[in-house]
Amino acid sequence: MTLTELRYIVTLAQERHFGRAAERCFVSQPTLSVAVKKLEEELGVALFERSKSTVQVTPLGEKVVEQAQRVLEQASVIRELANEGKDQLSSPLRIGAIYTIGPYLFPYLIPELTRSSPKMPLYIEEGFTADLRRKLRSGELDAIIVALPFTETDVVTRPLYEEPFEVLMPSDHPWTRKACIDKDDLVNERLLLLGEGHCFRDQILEACPAIGAQLNSPSNTLTAEGGSLETIRHMVASRLGVTVLPSSAIGTSHYESGLLESRPFAPEAPSRTVAIAWRASFPRPRAIDAVIEAIERCRWRQGDPEPA
Secondary structure, three states, X not given: OOHHHHHHHHHHHHHOOHHHHHHHHOOOHHHHHHHHHHHHHHHOOOOEEEOOOOEEEOHXXXXXXXXXXXXXXXXXXXHHHHOEOEOOOXXXXXXXEEOOOHHXXXXXXXXXXXXXXXXXXXXXXXXXHHHHHHHHHHOOOOEEEEEOOOOOOOEEEEEEEEEEEEEEEEOOOHHHHOOXXXXXXXXXXXXXXXXXXXXXXXXXXXXXXXXXXXXXXXXXOOEEEEOOHHHHHHHHHOOOOEEEEEXXXXXXXXXXXXXXXEEEEOOOOOEEEEEEEEEOOOOOHHHHHHHHHHHHHHHHHOOOOOOO
C-alpha cells in the first residue's frame, strides 16, 4: 500500500469516473485502474463497483477512502514538518478563494505579497465553498478565503474584513436620483442574481427575505441568473436589470463614463464577513500571518481604515 495508491482511490471516489480521476492524478487511465485493482487485491475487498457508465464506492470502500483522506492529510503535515526550522516564507502557498472574492482580491494581494514575501509565491484557485472545503481538508490547499459562516472540524477561521453590498444599475435608472436604496424595493425590479450554488446568492436572499419569497412563486418573472459577477455586471450594463454586488466587485470604472452607477443600501445595509480558514495542524503559521497582513494592507489602500 502506497500514498500514491491512496491518492488514486480518494480521487476516484470524488470523480466516480476513471478517466477524470486519472486526469486529475496526471497518469493514464490504465495506470490508475491497475493501481486501484492492485490495492483491492492487497486488501482482499472491493472498494468500487464498476459499470460501463459509472463507478460507485462500496460501503466498505467509503470507510477506506475516508481513512485514506486522513492519511494523505497527515502525510502532507509530515512533509511540512520536515521543513520546520527553515524559512516558512520560502516556499509556495496554496490558497483558494470563492468565485465572488478571488477575482477582486488576488490582483491586489499577489503584488502585495510579492513585495513583502518575495520567496513565497501563491498557487491560487477559485471555486465553490464546498469544493474549497474539501481541498482544504485533503491538503490540496493550505488556506481558503470564504464568506462566513464557515465551520469545519480542526480548521481555524479568522475574519479578515466586513464588506457591504451595493446596488448596481444602469446610469439612466430612476434610482440614480436616490442617495441610498431600501432593500425591500428590490422586489419591484428585474433583479439579476447568480445561479444556485453560489453562497453570495444565498446571502442576498437571506438579507432580503422578500426576494426569496418571490423566487418561489411560479409567476415570478423578475429574476435572471448569471454564472459570474462579471457576467451579471455586463447584463446590467446592457440594461437588463439591476443587481446587488459586494462593494469590491462594483467595477463601474470598467465601462465608459455614464454607463453604470451604484448606490449603497439604506441602514441596516446588508454585508458579508470575509474570512481566511486553514487547518489547525498546518505547520507554517507565519505564512498565514503574512497573507493576513498583506490583505489588511490591500484593504487600507482601497479605502478601508488603516489596520492597527
